[in-house]
Amino acid sequence: MNNIKEPQQESEIQETEPEVWELRLYIAGQTARSDAALANLKRICEEHLAGKYRIEVIDLLKNPQIARDHQILATPTVIRKLPEPLKKTIGDLSQTERVLVGLDLRPLKKE
Amino acid sequence: MTEVTDNTGFPEVLQKCPTGIRGLDDITDGGLPGGRPTLIAGGPGSGKTLIAMEFLVRGATQYDEPGVFIAFEEREEDLVKNFASLGFDLKELEAQKKLLVDYIHIERSEIEETGEYDLEGLFIRLNYAIDSIGAKRVVLDTIESLFSALTNEGILRAELRRLFHWLKTKGVTAIITGERGGGDTLTRRGLEEYVSDCVITLDHRVEGQIATRRLRVVKYRGSKHGTNEYPFLIDEHGISVLPITSLELDHDVSTERIPTGVLRLDTMLGGGFYRGSSILISGTAGTGKTTLAASFARATCERGERCLYLAFEEAPRQIIRNMRTIGIDLEPYVRQGLLKIHAARPTIFGLELHLVTMYKMINEFKPSVAVVDPITNLITVGSETEVKSMLTRLIDMLKASQITALFTHLTHGGAPLELTEMGVSSLIDTWALLRDIEIGGERNRGLYILKSRGMEHSNQIREFLMTGQGIDIIDAYTGPAGVLTGTARVVQEAKDRVLEVERKEEIERKKRDLERQRKAVEAQIAALRAEYEAGEEKFRKFTQEEERRKEIQEEVRKEIARIRKADVP
Structure with a gap:
């Protein structure tokens, strides 16, 4: 669905007006999986969005109300809050390719 | 929850959770298994959501058991609207903290799976919802939606197994709804594999152009239950299931x-x-x-x-x-x-x-x-x-x-x-x-x-x-002519009356005849008597005349003798 045009537009925006990516990582307690997810997310962001991203980790065990408010079902979940539109991935982010597609991060360097 | 003891003498007591749905508690001998999940499977439009929601509403209003409704298919506003027509005010119940509706929205196209995950988010949500109102009843409608939203069936199945186990440990009575499957499974995704305590199927069949909803308790561990298909009705007051009330023929009898x-x-x-x-x-x-x-x-x-x-x-x-x-x-x-x-x-x-x-x-x-x-x-x-x-x-x-x-x-x-x-x-x-x-x-x-x-x-x-x-x-007229009704009866009765009158008249006549006869005889007697009397009179006259004749003869003889101067004898 999301064809090639859209990301190109976004990358143009990025070039002209670099903005901060706001990413939220929802976890359920400090588990091996949530640690892995955070590590993977940081790695990918460093690789593709160095210096223009912000990661917010939300522990649902501490704030259970948020699970409902933000429609979280699976953990770990990453939501790209900015730039719009909202994007959502679930899983420990070990499959980098899928993370790039899910969060719409074009691997610009490799292209 | 009510305790149900069966008369088998076993100490184990199965907790039953009354649904409050008319008839369903009769079939299940008291309600759903308390503290355990029950699967309700049925095709589209068979009334799964309705039964599940009524279970919660009745629980909240009649048994003081708050409930959580996790909706995977319908949005909260739609549910509120749909159930208002059945007289259930979900908004009011939510305001009283007796009901909590949580709509879980999942869209496959929006979600990218990037590796291993679990459904801890769902657990947390559910747990939070249950704890926030002290819920005793939970409905998951329809959890199978997860299968279409998430691709990793292995994870999903493991998580569902964990979920149902978790629900049991949580001690809530739960209803899980599922789409009826085509093959040998009751549900499309084989949910009966996880929920094995009580399974109810719903059916909406058309026979001879008439559609009937039916309900059947397929299995119910540790409890007797009606095994037939029971029809049920959805009306302005919710659901009514019709049970056979007494199979035993033991009702009271009255002599009144x-x-x-x-x-x-x-x-x-x-x-x-x-x-x-x-x-x-x-x-x-x-x-x-x-x-x-x-x-x-x-x-x-x-x-x-x-x-x-x-x-x-x-x-x-x-x-x-x-x-x-x-x-x-x-x-x-x-x-x-x-x-x-x-x-x-x-x-x-x-x-x-x-x-x-x-x-x-x-x-x-x-x-x-x-x-x-x-x-x-x-x-x-x-x-x-x-x-x-x-x-x-x-x-x-x-x-x-x-x-x-x-x-x-x-x-x-x-x-x-x-x-x-x-x-x-x-x-x-x-x-x-x-x-x-x-x-x-x-x-x-x-x-x-x-x-x-x-x-x-x-x-x-x-x-x-x-x-x-x-x-x-x-x-009815019953007589020698048989049983008669209507005009025939009237005619026959008239005939009978005529006969009666005729007989009476006959007797009268005979009586009169006899009288006449008597009179005639009497007359005859009178005449004879008169005749006799006349003869007697005649005879009397005759004897008188004879005496006179004798007297005259004596006188004449004496006269002759006098004249003849005959010797006097």
Whole structure:
């Protein structure tokens, strides 16, 4: 669905007006999986969005109300809050390719 | 939750959680397994969501058990709207913290799976929802939606297993709904694999253009339950499931007699119908079945008892009008709320639904007498076995609640009157037969009691008349000419009267003849006497004359002697 045009537009925006990516990582307690997810997310962001991203980790065990408010079902979940539109991935982010597609991060360097 | 002990003597007590849904608790012998999940499987539009929601609403309003509804398919606003039409105010219940609806939105196209994950988010949400209102009941509707949203079935299945286990440890009574599967599985995704304590299937079938919803308890661990398919009804008050109330035939019996509304019929039965008995009035068209039923209804209302009149042939107004012409005015009782006439076309829904409707009305109206006029029309809706099973259940239900039931039944001309198509006679306590007696170009009505359990009853055919004052039962003519009714009876009676008069006249005449004869004889005697008297007189005269003649002769002789100067001797 999301064809090639859209990301190109976004990358143009990025070039002209670099903005901060706001990413939220929802976890359920400090588990091996949530640690892995955070590590993977940081790695990918460093690789593709160095210096223009912000990661917010939300522990649902501490704030259970948020699970409902933000429609979280699976953990770990990453939501790209900015730039719009909202994007959502679930899983420990070990499959980098899928993370790039899910969060719409074009691997610009490799292209 | 109520505790249910069975009489097997085992110490283990299965906790039951009453659903509050009419009939369902009877089938499940008290409710769903408490603290365990129950699977409700059914096709689209079979009423899964409704049963699940009613379970929560009833729990919140009747059993003080708050509930959580996790909706995977419908948004909260839609649910609120849909259930408002059933009289459930979800918003109000939510405001009272008795209900919590959580809509879980999942769209496959929006989610990218990037590796290993679990559904801890769902657990947290559920846990939070349960704890925030202290919920005892949970509904997951329809959790199978997850399968279409998430691709990793391995993870999903493991998580579902964990979820149901978690629900058990949480101690909530849960309903999990699932789409009915095509193959050998009950649900499309085989959810029954995880929820094994209680499984209920719902079905919405169309037979002969009539759709009926049915419910069946497929399994229920550790509890007895009805295994049949039970029809259920969705109406403005929610769901009603119709159970067989008493399979054991152990209902109370009454020796109280209640009047039939026709005085002579009471005497024919030796005092009226037994309270709580079932009565069948059968007869061909136009023999007065409805009239008899209406008389019974009126007699019931006159005593101040309630009567439910289920009409399958005529509209209420029509019945009232028609009955008024023969002096049975039902309208005041309708106004007083003692009589409720409910008319329905037999074909508007299936037999089962009719049964559920009747069941519901009887439960709501609580009549002491129920009239079904006629049961025949229901036959058009179902097969013979279906009709019989339905009537069995209806009669059972009525007997269990000590309701006297009167059914009318149209028999078809030609067929032996003693045969009813449904073979319901074995269920009937008192059976009155109305029949045409066709003599001399006339059709008259005859009534007789074919059977009446546990009471002496007349064996005679009576003539049944409809007058301006209601029903009149008179003795039919029974004489040397046979049983006669109507004009034939009147003619025969007239003939008898004529004969009687003639005999009387004959006697009079004979009496007069004898008198005349006596008089004649007397006259004769008088004449003879007169004759005799005349002879006597004659004789007396003759002897007198003789004496005189002798005297004269003596005188003459003396004179001669004097003259002759004869010697005096």
